[in-house]
Amino acid sequence: MSELRYIGKETPRPEGPDKAAGKALYIHDLVVPGMLYGKIKFSAHAHARITHIDISKAEKLPGVRAVITAYNTPEVRIGFLRDNLALKKGMVRQFRDEVAAVAAIDPDIAAEALDLIRVEYEPLPGVFTPEEALKPGAPLVHETDPSGKPRKDNLLPLTYHHESGDLQAGMKAAAFTAEGEFSTPTVQQCCMGTAGCIAELDLHGNLTIWAKTQIPFLAQRDFIQMLAEIGLKGRNARVVVPTLGGGFGSGLDTHAYEYIAILLAWRTGRPVKIVYTRDEEFECLSPRQSASTRIMQGCDRNGRLTFRKIDVLQDNGAYTSWGATFPTVMMLPSTSLYKVPNVYFDAQLVYTNNTYCQAMRGYGNPEVNLAIESNLDELADKAGIDPLDIRRINCNEPGETTPMGLKVTTCGLRECIETVAQKLDWAAKRKQGKRRGVGMASLFHVGGGGRIYRSDATGLILKLDDYGNVNACYGGVEMGQGMHSVLSLAVAEALGVKPGKVFVNPTDTSTCPWDVGTHASRGAFMACNAAIRAGKKLRDRIFEHAEVLYPEIVSKNIKAATKKDPGFKVPDIDFVKLAKKENFDLVDGFLFPKNAPLHPVLKVELGAMLRAIHFRNDGEMLSTEVTYDPPNELPDFTKGKGNMSTTYAYGTQGAEVEVDTDTGEVRILKFVAAHDVGKVLNPQTLKGQMYGALAQGFGYTFTEEVLSKNGKMQNTNFRDYKIPTVHEMSFPIELEFVETNDGIGPFGAKGVGEPGLVPTAPAIANAIYNAVGVRIRHLPITPEKILAALKEKKGRS
Amino acid sequence: MKTELRFYVNDHEVMVSVESHARLLDVLRGPLGLTGTKEGCGEGECGACTVIVDGRAVNACLFPALEAEGRKVVTIEGLQKSATELGILQQAFVDAGAIQCGFCTPGMILSSKALLDASPDPTDVEIREALLGNLCRCTGYVQILDAVRRAAESLRKIP
Numbered sequence: 001m002s003e004l005r006y007i008g009k010e011t012p013r014p015e016g017p018d019k020a021a022g023k024a025l026y027i028h029d030l031v032v033p034g035m036l037y038g039k040i041k042f043s044a045h046a047h048a049r050i051t052h053i054d055i056s057k058a059e060k061l062p063g064v065r066a067v068i069t070a071y072n073t074p075e076v077r078i079g080f081l082r083d084n085l086a087l088k089k090g091m092v093r094q095f096r097d098e099v100a101a102v103a104a105i106d107p108d109i110a111a112e113a114l115d116l117i118r119v120e121y122e123p124l125p126g127v128f129t130p131e132e133a134l135k136p137g138a139p140l141v142h143e144t145d146p147s148g149k150p151r152k153d154n155l156l157p158l159t160y161h162h163e164s165g166d167l168q169a170g171m172k173a174a175a176f177t178a179e180g181e182f183s184t185p186t187v188q189q190c191c192m193g194t195a196g197c198i199a200e201l202d203l204h205g206n207l208t209i210w211a212k213t214q215i216p217f218l219a220q221r222d223f224i225q226m227l228a229e230i231g232l233k234g235r236n237a238r239v240v241v242p243t244l245g246g247g248f249g250s251g252l253d254t255h256a257y258e259y260i261a262i263l264l265a266w267r268t269g270r271p272v273k274i275v276y277t278r279d280e281e282f283e284c285l286s287p288r289q290s291a292s293t294r295i296m297q298g299c300d301r302n303g304r305l306t307f308r309k310i311d312v313l314q315d316n317g318a319y320t321s322w323g324a325t326f327p328t329v330m331m332l333p334s335t336s337l338y339k340v341p342n343v344y345f346d347a348q349l350v351y352t353n354n355t356y357c358q359a360m361r362g363y364g365n366p367e368v369n370l371a372i373e374s375n376l377d378e379l380a381d382k383a384g385i386d387p388l389d390i391r392r393i394n395c396n397e398p399g400e401t402t403p404m405g406l407k408v409t410t411c412g413l414r415e416c417i418e419t420v421a422q423k424l425d426w427a428a429k430r431k432q433g434k435r436r437g438v439g440m441a442s443l444f445h446v447g448g449g450g451r452i453y454r455s456d457a458t459g460l461i462l463k464l465d466d467y468g469n470v471n472a473c474y475g476g477v478e479m480g481q482g483m484h485s486v487l488s489l490a491v492a493e494a495l496g497v498k499p500g501k502v503f504v505n506p507t508d509t510s511t512c513p514w515d516v517g518t519h520a521s522r523g524a525f526m527a528c529n530a531a532i533r534a535g536k537k538l539r540d541r542i543f544e545h546a547e548v549l550y551p552e553i554v555s556k557n558i559k560a561a562t563k564k565d566p567g568f569k570v571p572d573i574d575f576v577k578l579a580k581k582e583n584f585d586l587v588d589g590f591l592f593p594k595n596a597p598l599h600p601v602l603k604v605e606l607g608a609m610l611r612a613i614h615f616r617n618d619g620e621m622l623s624t625e626v627t628y629d630p631p632n633e634l635p636d637f638t639k640g641k642g643n644m645s646t647t648y649a650y651g652t653q654g655a656e657v658e659v660d661t662d663t664g665e666v667r668i669l670k671f672v673a674a675h676d677v678g679k680v681l682n683p684q685t686l687k688g689q690m691y692g693a694l695a696q697g698f699g700y701t702f703t704e705e706v707l708s709k710n711g712k713m714q715n716t717n718f719r720d721y722k723i724p725t726v727h728e729m730s731f732p733i734e735l736e737f738v739e740t741n742d743g744i745g746p747f748g749a750k751g752v753g754e755p756g757l758v759p760t761a762p763a764i765a766n767a768i769y770n771a772v773g774v775r776i777r778h779l780p781i782t783p784e785k786i787l788a789a790l791k792e793k794k795g796r797s
Numbered sequence: 798m799k800t801e802l803r804f805y806v807n808d809h810e811v812m813v814s815v816e817s818h819a820r821l822l823d824v825l826r827g828p829l830g831l832t833g834t835k836e837g838c839g840e841g842e843c844g845a846c847t848v849i850v851d852g853r854a855v856n857a858c859l860f861p862a863l864e865a866e867g868r869k870v871v872t873i874e875g876l877q878k879s880a881t882e883l884g885i886l887q888q889a890f891v892d893a894g895a896i897q898c899g900f901c902t903p904g905m906i907l908s909s910k911a912l913l914d915a916s917p918d919p920t921d922v923e924i925r926e927a928l929l930g931n932l933c934r935c936t937g938y939v940q941i942l943d944a945v946r947r948a949a950e951s952l953r954k955i956p
Contacts, residue, residue: 012891019899020887022833022873026900029832190934192837192845192900245835245900246934278838480898480935684894688936692897695937718842718932726928726938733939 005588006489006499007747010684013485014504015243015478024243027196027212028275035198036065036103038264038274039110040257041117042284043088043097046353046711047126047139050090050119053100058116063109066267067117068260069100073267074230076259078222081157082146084319084356086226086259092121093141093318094355095712096284098256103264103272126353127154128711130292130315133350141318141351156316156349160327162335162640163344164403170307170342174298178379182371183292183778184761185705186315188282189360190723193245195285196275199261205232207265210240211258214251214477215517218453220509222254223262230266241507247479248696249359250285252519253321257284282716286358287706289323290315291330293371297340303385303393305340310368312347315354323357324349326364328452329445331640333369336402336648337444338376338394343403345640353711359519361696365445365758370779373441373762377769387766388426391417391442396650398740405633405641406648410740412676413442413650419674419736420654429656430770436669439766440654441759447649447678447750448742449630450520451642457629458522459513460530462491462538464622466614468589468607470497472531473505475515476523481753482685483523489682490528490746494535496586497606513625521649521751524681528746530628537624542609543581545620546591549612550584550604551576557601571599630744647742649750651675653694653763659772661790664783666702666768667731674736675755679748683737686752690735693756695724701761702728705780804865806831807875815862822846822857824865825872833873833903837932844931847904848872854911856930873903876910885955886910886948893944897935905931909945917953919945 018024055067070089078084088097100117104110127133127141133154144150145157171177198210207227213219216239223237244251257274264272276285294311316324327347334345380390396402398411420426420440429438449456461473472491478484488502505511515526554575561568578593585594590603613620635642656670673690680686703722707714715721741748761779769775774789799814806829813828825831825848837845839858846857849871876884883891886906896902905928912919912927919927924945933941 010894012894013896015899016891016896017883017887019896019902020873020883020890020906021877022831022903024899025832026835028836029826192843192898192932192934193835194837244898245837246898248934278840278843482897684940688894688897688940691937691939692935693937696934717840718838719840723932723934724937725932726925726942729938730925733937 004493004747006493008680011485011489011499011682013482013685014488015484026193026243026245027210028193030198030210030242032198032200032271035271035273036105036268037107037110038101038103038261038272039107039114040098040260041100041114043092043095043099044119045092045121045123046095047124048092048121049124050088050092050099051122052120054118055100058102058113061109061113061116063105064102064113065105065270066103066264067100067113068263068267073263076226076229076263077146078254078256078259079320081320083142086256086263094353096355098260101260101264103268126711128352128354130313130350130352133352141353154351156320156324156351158324158349159638160331160347161345161638162331162404164335165342167307167309167342167344171298173300173306175301176379176383177296177298178375178382179296180375180378180777181292181294182374184290184367184370185779186287186290186357187360187700187704188287188706188721189248189250191246191248191250194276194278194281195250195255195257196273197258197261198271198273199265200271201265205235207235207237207262208240209237209258209262210242212244212251213239213241214247214479214519216241216477216507216509217475217514218517219254226259226262239509241477244477244479247477247518248361249363249519252359252517279716282721283713286321286323286356288360289326289357291326291367293368295371295375297375297379299379299383299390303383303390305338305394307342308334308340309344310334310371312368314347314349315352316349317352317354317356319356321356322359326367328637329364330368331404332406332446333365333372333444335404335640336406337372337442339396339400340394354708355713361693362754362758365443365754366700366761369441369443369758370762373759374765374775374777377439377766378775387440388421405643407643409647409744410678410742411650412738412740415738416650416652416674416676417442420652420672423672423734424654424656424670435661435771436656436658437767437770438654438656439763439770440652441762441766442652443650443755443758445649445755445758446520446645448525448646448744449522449632450645451632451634452520453516454634455629456516456632457627458515458526458530459625459627460527460534461513461625462534462623464538464610466607466611468497468501468605468610470495470502471505472502473512474527475507475512476527477507477518479518481523481689482682483527485685486524486681487527487531490531491535494532495538497589501589513627521753521755523753524749525745525751526628528681528749530626532746533628534624534626537626538622539586541622542586542591543584545613546584546609547579547581549609550579550591553604553608553612554602561601571597571602573597575602646744647750649676649752649755651755651759653759655764655767657764657767657771659768659786661772664786666781666786670732672734673756674738675752676738676740676750677752678742678745678750679739680737681747681749686737687735689753690756691733693754694733694760695729697757697760698728699724700757700779701764702780800863802863802866804867805869807871817863819862820858821848821860821862821865824862825857831872831874835900835903837900844904844908845901847907847931849907849911852911852914854908871907873906876906885951886913889944889948889951893940893947895936895941895944901931901933905933905941909948913949913952917949919949
């Protein structure tokens with residue numbers, strides 16, 4: 001595979017034309033005959049006892065087909081700690097708690113019916129910050145655990161801890177130390193297409209659910225378990241994934257609305273669709289968890305890091321979803337970004353009566369990266385070392401094993417750092433004054449799968465047909481990132497057909513092999529590795545058949561050519577002798593012996609070969625299945641040890657900014673992002689991933705924050721919750737891809753879906769510090785915070 | 798109470814009976830089956846439902862259906878040249894890598910079309926102004942701007 005025909009070439013995505021034509025079908029566009037519309041009634045309190053629910057009026061409304069509550073349906077427990085109920089019984093613990101749901105013949109009637117449901121509550125005091133929740137005697141969010149055992153406090157029963165080396169010795173060895181506390185807010189994924197599903201049961205009780213999910217197979221597991229809980233033990237759940245209007249982590253868990261749709265379908269015998277409005281999406285879909293990080297780092301006189309100590313406190317909200325596992329990723333940069341010998345990491349998660357949280361791109365990494373990279377600049381400042389130099393001195397190297405036991409294969413961090421320094425004209429711009437400055441920050445992330453489950457596998461079925469078409473059945477999810485693009489390129493490359501002959505099937509658990517989920521920047525890495533293996537298996541099988549069939553087909557071709565043109569010159573070659581499996585090649589859908597002259601009659605079209613293989617006695621229809629499970633380890637997160645990924649992604653971002661000291665406004669003059677991507681698979685989709693992640697990084701840096709007052713979300717629309725528009729994204733961005741050609745990566749590639757937003761905020765925060773000498777430690781960096789910091793700085797001097 | 802509404806969609810006259818409170822978006826996506834027009838927020842803030850009414854880009858979620866009486870509406874379905882050929886703007890979005898999840902794409906393309914119809918050689922500032930009301934969470938807008946520039950260039954070459 002030395003010469004790449006498709007990989008690395010700028011290629012438009014295969015599903016692009018249908019999306020441009022408005023033909024792609026999202027959950028919002030799907031209709032199933034007989035379908036009812038479901039709608040959920042959410043809690044009116046952050047914390048209260050439910051004393052009475054009256055659904056009688058709602059049930060009588062014409063057009064209503066079912067009204068369900070926890071009191072007229074079986075209990076459905078959800079979440080990986082099983083601390084959540086799909087419909088709440090006895091108690092509500094957050095404003096978005098589902099207390100009742102309706103299925104009706106149209107959405108307006110469903111909404112009207114919700115208003116007729118009367119719920120009486122006895123309000124209880126709530127806790128709305130982790131600090132409040134940790135105070136002795138604080139109201140308990142959960143009085144018991146799921147097994148009924150009384151709880152003493154609001155701490156989650158999850159341990160995330162790492163210690164390596166000797167922290168005390170590292171502190172002693174430090175000539176300089178810096179410490180600080182940094183925080184990142186709760187933010188929303190803001191998919192342009194809101195969440196939703198359609199659930200339908202057949203007469204056997206088997207479920208089909210069209211779901212906006214990134215984890216079709218873990219969702220299948222969850223739904224099968226749920227079916228058992230409602231008396232349909234042993235039934236199947238088929239998860240079908242329509243076109244996704246964005247994912248960004250929002251589809252990493254199953255959601256209460258999905259279980260409610262299933263309950264309504266079960267109650268009514270009809271398909272039921274629930275789609276969130278934008279308002280519901282903001283208020284009722286789990287956002288990214290907020291975090292506060294206390295950090296201390298030290299270095300010796302030469303700038304070498306001697307220790308790093310990190311304590312994280314996270315607001316988990318009222319129930320547990322994947323937000324509660326952010327520390328599994330926080331550990332990676334905490335232990336392994338730059339060489340640091342003595343590391344302490346600990347994270348605590350606390351129940352509050354705020355909205356419960358879930359995954360979002362970066363998954364804990366941007367949260368601690370802000371602390372590590374901002375604090376590194378503070379340390380450099382104390383040591384009198386240029387922030388660029390402290391990064392050079394402590395730069396990771398290929399071949400190192402980090403304190404967490406992560407085995408670094410290739411590492412392009414040094415090139416990334418140098419690229420950013422050079423493109424920013426670092427030395428000159430550091431001293432330019434005039435309220436302008438430059439800053440940089442780097443990142444470390446999984447790049448070769450991420451084992452957070454007992455299997456980190458991806459299955460891939462390649463099914464060939466009589467016409468040389470390749471159907472790729474893949475259980476991961478295209479959510480806009482370009483998965484189908486790189487998979488079709490990889491299959492084309494590995495098998496030897498044109499990318500246009502590769503068709504990636506819609507993701508459906510009934511036709512696609514298992515995949516753990518589209519997360520952890522693993523999609524392209526995993527699927528393309530599977531494609532390489534599947535392509536080879538098919539080639540081997542085709543070449544074996546070709547030993548017999550190739551000479552037959554070529555003879556036929558020659559006969560036909562001679563009949564058509566009596567003057568046809570038969571190539572002077574013994575193609576029977578050449579027909580050995582090791583001699584064959586398959587390129588662009590044509591099979592031929594490698595060392596033969598390139599005569600058209602010697603090239604056999606793949607379809608013709610497949611038909612010859614198929615239509616004969618004992619014929620065979622070729623397809624193959626590969627399960628690729630990478631050689632990584634499921635870490636022990638209580639000890640923070642284990643090689644979670646097979647390779648790691650690095651990158652450095654840098655900004656030149658200008659700060660208006662009268663208004664506190666920050667203008668970005670230039671932004672540079674250099675990323676070790678292993679190998680560029682498709683430059684067009686890769687750039688798209690980076691630009692898009694950067695935009696999310698800018699939103700995180702400057703404007704995005706879920707505002708909540710006593711647990712009630714205040715900004716549930718795009719007016720008040722500001723994601724970047726084309727106006728904010730109007731500064732020059734330079735992307736640079738460092739190709740380290742990783743040995744385990746498919747064609748050398750590493751996963752890169754998440755890295756683009758990880759170091760964006762600290763790169764900008766460091767530039768702001770260089771420009772005007774104020775350090776903003778709490779995102780988002782608003783003009784108000786900058787003005788307050790400038791005022792405080794003036795007061796001090 | 799339903800009222801008869803007659804207007805033009807993608808050069809075809811259509812007649813539908815609609816509720817007086819119906820939005821243009823509901824009529825397009827519902828009885829007319831033109832689901833290429835997307836609903837992203839229903840409050841006129843995201844631009845996913847952008848269509849062109851008498852040459853002007855509007856949010857179909859804020860546009861009362863009955864206001865469309867007698868007017869000419871263009872939706873994303875009206876830009877396609879044939880069963881297998883996209884319009885120039887649509888093709889530019891594909892070629893420039895301006896599409897990711899694709900949910901904002903129809904609205905983006907129609908806002909761009911309204912701009913290019915009125916101003917065939919727009920400056921970058923004009924393109925940005927035209928797309929200000931169209932949110933995209935996937936792309937960071939860089940390749941979208943590139944697509945509009947490419948389309949403008951291709952369209953100018955057509956005599």
